[in-house]
Amino acid sequence: MIFVSFYTPAYEPHAVKLMRSLERWQLDYDIEERPQTAGWCATCATKPAYILAKRNEYDGPLVWVDADATVDRDPIILREGYDADIAVHYRDGHELLSGTIWIGDTPGARDLLHRWSAACQRDPGVWDQRTLQKIVESGAYRVAQLPAAYVAIYDAKMSDNPVITHWQASRQSRKVVGH
Secondary structure, X not given: OEEEEEEOHHHHHHHHHHHHHHHHOOOOEEEEEOOOOOOHHHHHOOHHHHHHHHHHHOOOOEEEEOOOEEEOOOOHHHHHXXXXXXXXXXXXXXXXXXXXXXXXXXHHHHHHHHHHHHHHHHOOOOOHHHHHHHHHXXXXXXXXXXXXXXOEXXXXXXXXXXXXXXXXXXXXXXXXXXX
């Protein structure tokens, strides 16, 4: 299993915290800086192509985690893996959260990533998370449920004992760039 992510220059301090937290738990990662695009949503729209490239580069499961997250406890469930193409969490059973995504080393996962990437390239103004939710819900893939503790938003009371905490740096950046 390898954790993958990218960050823009403005997110570097957050990415450093993420990398330190991964090192604390002796987790492999491939996290790189990428240039800022024409806004937050357009930058997010490049996420599926990036994950697909990493899927093609590495064997075994991948875990996408947003660059403004930290791993606060050993992610045992992610280490054990799933018999699925993808594992995601639905907040309140309705909203797919894409801050942490487990991606299997399967043909289905590759197909899903191709579809997600193509959809985001066609319409980079649509939030990638919404696009992913539509594709996941198409019924074409084996989908597992991540526990809330693996995609906990710091101020949302999603878990009493988070494994991965998302610090929502985008709330500030979207205000700055007008999103």
